[in-house]
Amino acid sequence: MTASTTLEGDGREADLLAGFESTIAHNDRIEPRDWMPEGYRKTLVRQIAQHAHSEIIGMQPEGNWITRAPSLRRKAILLAKVQDEAGHGLYLYSACETLGTSRGELTEKLISGAQKYSSIFNYPTLSYADVGTIGWLVDGAAICNQVPLCRTSFGPYGRAMIRICKEESFHQRQGYELLMTMMRGTDEQRAMVQESVNRFWWPALMMFGPPDADSPNTAQSMAWGIKRNTNDDLRQRFVDMSVPQAEALGVTFPDPELRWNEERGAHDFGQPDWDEFMAVVKGNGPCNAQRIAHRRAAHEDGAWVREAAMAFAARSRDGHADTTREETK
Amino acid sequence: MTEQTSAEWPLYEVFVRGKRGLNHVHVGSLHAADDDMAVRHARDVYTRRNEGVSIWVVRSDAITASSPDEKDPMFAPSGDKVYRHPTFYSIPDNVPHM
Numbered sequence: 001m002t003a004s005t006t007l008e009g010d011g012r013e014a015d016l017l018a019g020f021e022s023t024i025a026h027n028d029r030i031e032p033r034d035w036m037p038e039g040y041r042k043t044l045v046r047q048i049a050q051h052a053h054s055e056i057i058g059m060q061p062e063g064n065w066i067t068r069a070p071s072l073r074r075k076a077i078l079l080a081k082v083q084d085e086a087g088h089g090l091y092l093y094s095a096c097e098t099l100g101t102s103r104g105e106l107t108e109k110l111i112s113g114a115q116k117y118s119s120i121f122n123y124p125t126l127s128y129a130d131v132g133t134i135g136w137l138v139d140g141a142a143i144c145n146q147v148p149l150c151r152t153s154f155g156p157y158g159r160a161m162i163r164i165c166k167e168e169s170f171h172q173r174q175g176y177e178l179l180m181t182m183m184r185g186t187d188e189q190r191a192m193v194q195e196s197v198n199r200f201w202w203p204a205l206m207m208f209g210p211p212d213a214d215s216p217n218t219a220q221s222m223a224w225g226i227k228r229n230t231n232d233d234l235r236q237r238f239v240d241m242s243v244p245q246a247e248a249l250g251v252t253f254p255d256p257e258l259r260w261n262e263e264r265g266a267h268d269f270g271q272p273d274w275d276e277f278m279a280v281v282k283g284n285g286p287c288n289a290q291r292i293a294h295r296r297a298a299h300e301d302g303a304w305v306r307e308a309a310m311a312f313a314a315r316s317r318d319g320h321a322d323t324t325r326e327e328t329k
Numbered sequence: 330m331t332e333q334t335s336a337e338w339p340l341y342e343v344f345v346r347g348k349r350g351l352n353h354v355h356v357g358s359l360h361a362a363d364d365d366m367a368v369r370h371a372r373d374v375y376t377r378r379n380e381g382v383s384i385w386v387v388r389s390d391a392i393t394a395s396s397p398d399e400k401d402p403m404f405a406p407s408g409d410k411v412y413r414h415p416t417f418y419s420i421p422d423n424v425p426h427m
Contacts, residue, residue, distance in 0.1 A: 033397050083377070090374050094357040097340065103360055104337045160357070167378070309362035310336060316363060 024225050029155040032098035040224050043217065044154050045099050046115070047226065052092035053110045053117035057291050059085045061125040062134060070128065077174050078131060084171065088164045095156035111296040119277065120203050122285030129182060129189075129196035135175015137197070137204040137242065143168050144238045145208065153225030176245070183250050190250070197246070198254045202272045208235040210274060239267050340389040341367040343374075345381035353385050361386075 016035040023030060030036055059082050066082065069075035093103055109115040120138055125131065146168065149161040182189040209215055209231040221227040229237075239258075246253055257270035279285070338360040344353035356375045361367035367386040376384070395403050411417050420427050 031397070033394065035397075080377075083373075087374050087377060090359060091357055094359065097358065102337060156357075163356075306338065306362075307336060309366065310338065313363035313366075 024153055027225070029158065030153055031155045039220070040226075041099055043221060043224070043226060044157065045096060045101050047221075048092055048096040048099075048157055049101070049106050049109065049115050050117060052089050052096060052106065053115060054121065055085050055089035055092060056110070057117045057121045057295060059089075060291055060294055061121055061123070061287075062131055064125050065128055065131050068128065069131075074178070081135070081171055081174065084167050088167070091160040091163055092157075095154075095160045098156045107299060111292060111299060113283065113292065116281065118207060119280040119285060120207050121291060122280050122287045123199070123203050124287050126199070127192050127196055129179065129192045130200070132175045132178035132182065132193070133196040133200045135171050135173075136179060136245070137175075137200050138207070139168055139171040139175060140242065140245075141204045141207040141238050143172060144234050144241070148228035148234075151228055157226075176249070179249055179251075193249075194251050197251045201253045201255070202276075205235055205238070205269075205272045206274075206277045206280075208232075208238065210277070211271070214274075236266055239269050243267055338362050341371075341386045342389050342392060343367075343371040344385040344387075345371075345375055346383035347380065348382055353383065356380075358389060 017037065020030070020034070020036055020040075023034070030040075062078060062085075063082050066075060066078050069078050093106060096106060097103060106115070110117070120141075125134070143165065146161055146165050150158055150165060152158045152161065179193050182193050212218060212230045212232045215231055218227060218230055222230070242253070243258070243260075255270045257268060259268055261268045280288070283289075339362075340358055341361055341364075342358050343356050345356050346353045359367065359370050359374055361370050364386065368384055371384045371386055375381070407413070
């Protein structure tokens with residue numbers, strides 16, 4: 001973990017850096033016990049932690065609808081999806097821990113606000129259609145972001161992303177199917193879908209991060225092979241994928257500038273409200289306080305369970321006979 | 330807060346056998362209070378979609394690994410022994426089954 005502390009001089013550091021850069025240049029993967037520049041480690045910890053926290057906080061908006069899902073089928077699907085989000089968070093925490101950051105530390109940084117999560121989860125889920133819209137657009141945007149990350153230069157991160165991407169496909173399809181079902185329903189249900197899409201379209205576009213010109217970390221992250229595409233590239237890809245899906249569904253996106261550009265072979269589209277984005281990132285979105293308070297309460301209320309499990313494990317190690325005698329009394 | 334962190338459950342590495350006939354393969358890690366809980370958590374975290382028929386868990390601190398930073402690389406000795414590979418030997422085309 002701390003190879004740099006055992007270095008004898010600058011000469012060796014230069015050798016190690018050359019080795020690292022040649023691994024990146026050959027498109028090989030960096031593995032946890034390899035030497036890596038501190039900046040690379042820090043950038044990865046920040047990005048993977050933010051990603052993990054997003055999965056964990058992302059359970060809340062949809063978890064909100066589990067008890068009110070309209071059928072047993074929908075409830076089972078939503079439960080499985082929210083369980084997947086927990087699983088994705090755990091894969092990513094596991095990848096992050098290989099960089100020498102403990103799980104406890106990451107949780108503390110989430111609930112103290114020292115580390116961020118995706119701002120999309122600071123928007124409320126006001127109607128059941130939001131469950132479908134999140135699956136379609138939010139998970140759709142996440143897939144656009146995540147597929148290229150399967151080839152990221154840090155091995156454990158890429159391997160976690162491969163597992164996650166396989167499962168995200170179910171998330172997006174269940175959302176789209178939910179919306180299709182509602183669109184075949186009453187006028188009221190169709191209006192509910194459109195209203196939900198109107199609310200989530202712009203925040204979904206914000207998920208790709210600020211425009212390239214305002215994204216200071218992008219160039220370094222791409223040079224290190226951590227990121228494979230720029231924010232604007234991925235945003236364009238997402239818009240181009242979503243437009244025909246919206247047409248098939250029978251909804252529109254709330255963007256008067258959205259139209260096909262024959263010359264570019266891509267859609268032109270308007271910019272999200274970046275002032276709103278910055279305000280939400282800084283903590284002033286509709287649900288920031290609620291999301292963190294809920295996560296904090298879950299962590300603190302669960303402390304006695306974690307401690308009891310440790311006490312039980314310690315007692316079992318000390319002598320299994322004692323445990324069984326206690327239990328049969 | 331530091332108390333909670335120090336009482337963190339130990340880290341386990343998880344290995345899953347995808348199906349009969351295959352090796353167990355490392356899939357990631359998780360925290361658990363003891364070995365039994367580690368197996369149960371591994372099932373929930375790493376095998377939600379029939380990814381496995383068998384799970385191994387082992388405490389991460391019980392693993393000894395080769396060091397990637399060793400000055401004299403551990404794997405160099407095998408690098409120059411090309412005669413260990415079948416392609417080192419040329420056999421005439423008219424010799425069958427070889």
